[in-house]
Amino acid sequence: MNSTAAPVPPQASKTFLKAFLPLIISVCIFLLLAAVDVFQVLTYEQPRQVSRPGQMTLGEIFSPRPTVDKVQLMVIVVVSFIVRTVLSAIYFIPTVIAAFRQSRHYLWIILTNIFAGWTILGWIGALVWAFLSKPPSSEPVTLST
Numbered sequence: 001m002n003s004t005a006a007p008v009p010p011q012a013s014k015t016f017l018k019a020f021l022p023l024i025i026s027v028c029i030f031l032l033l034a035a036v037d038v039f040q041v042l043t044y045e046q047p048r049q050v051s052r053p054g055q056m057t058l059g060e061i062f063s064p065r066p067t068v069d070k071v072q073l074m075v076i077v078v079v080s081f082i083v084r085t086v087l088s089a090i091y092f093i094p095t096v097i098a099a100f101r102q103s104r105h106y107l108w109i110i111l112t113n114i115f116a117g118w119t120i121l122g123w124i125g126a127l128v129w130a131f132l133s134k135p136p137s138s139e140p141v142t143l144s145t
Helices: 010-042 058-062 070-091 093-100 106-116 120-132
Strands: none
Touching (some): 010 093, 070 093, 093 106
16 A cells, blocks of 8 residues: 655645744744843852941942842743744734735735834734735736737
8 A cells, every 4th residue: 555645735835934934033033032041041140249247338228139040040031932932923923824815915014014013003004914915816817909
């Protein structure tokens, strides 16, 4: 019995790549930021007490340094990475929708999403545009004279 998997149409893999490429790039950037955060956590040292016991300087009174251990800092790094990734996924929803709907305005929707999406109106505009945009027609164009 010959069992071979059906080949994936090239259009499907291209659509998937178009849809998730911005998200993949942003997750890679966040991984780099998380690596920098982890390096800072691993090299973090508690501030030393410079004043004598019982005496505090004005700087220590008005700007006390919190004592945080490395485990707490690592938890902060992991939670911030998860939050950044989830927010990035939400941010690129219009791009993903436009790619899966094979919108003919995909490039303009992704540019609107990237450069104006941080304004809530720009994100909503890109989302509406992604839903309303129709895929390119597959019918041949005929010119009549």
